[in-house]
Amino acid sequence: MNRNYHMRQYMKDHLPLYLFVSVLFVMGVIFGALMVNALSPGQKEEMARHMNSFIQIVNQGSEFGGQATFWESFSLHLKWIALIWILGLSVVGLPLIFVLDFLKGVLIGFSVGYLVGQMSWKGMLFAFVSIAPQNLIVIPALVICSVGACAFSIYIVKNRFIQKRGALYPMFIRYTSMAFGMAALLFGVALLEAYLSPVMIKWVTPMLAVQAG
Numbered sequence: 001m002n003r004n005y006h007m008r009q010y011m012k013d014h015l016p017l018y019l020f021v022s023v024l025f026v027m028g029v030i031f032g033a034l035m036v037n038a039l040s041p042g043q044k045e046e047m048a049r050h051m052n053s054f055i056q057i058v059n060q061g062s063e064f065g066g067q068a069t070f071w072e073s074f075s076l077h078l079k080w081i082a083l084i085w086i087l088g089l090s091v092v093g094l095p096l097i098f099v100l101d102f103l104k105g106v107l108i109g110f111s112v113g114y115l116v117g118q119m120s121w122k123g124m125l126f127a128f129v130s131i132a133p134q135n136l137i138v139i140p141a142l143v144i145c146s147v148g149a150c151a152f153s154i155y156i157v158k159n160r161f162i163q164k165r166g167a168l169y170p171m172f173i174r175y176t177s178m179a180f181g182m183a184a185l186l187f188g189v190a191l192l193e194a195y196l197s198p199v200m201i202k203w204v205t206p207m208l209a210v211q212a213g
Helices: 002-013 015-038 041-059 066-087 091-130 132-162 168-207
Strands: none
Touching (some): 015 132
């Protein structure tokens, strides 16, 4: 009961940060989707060639995913969490956390925007099975981690430099535990990407073909 109260209070106290980070991410997604229109015909043709090559490999029955994909995926997620955690330890890292959130949105927005722009509803279907499942978990995890990093950075400024009171160690342990919790969650996401996503991708690739333009 006491734990639930503290959790609700934490969410209430940091609601503006959650809103700001979420809006920043959405802006990144929109910006990334708009970037697709800035691609030259040559760039679109090159991307379409790579995409069609991947689709052909999958349709031929080649295996992908598995342990190698798992470690690659988990390593990437872990680097994002670790970087945000490190940036949260210093005041100067605060703006860079926001930059990372925006860039993550750009990457997702560009990927989905390209697929939909080139393949219409088929691209939406492919994005639904290849991009959406893991990011439904990754995005909230990164938002939580980013807000925790911002809150810890603000706590350092407010309670150590301005008011010069408050114990830093308990907050650091709580902050680090949160980062480890998000890392554990993304461990599960990496498993999904390595063993479930390939199966879903194989279901839809027979109907896909990317047209350059």
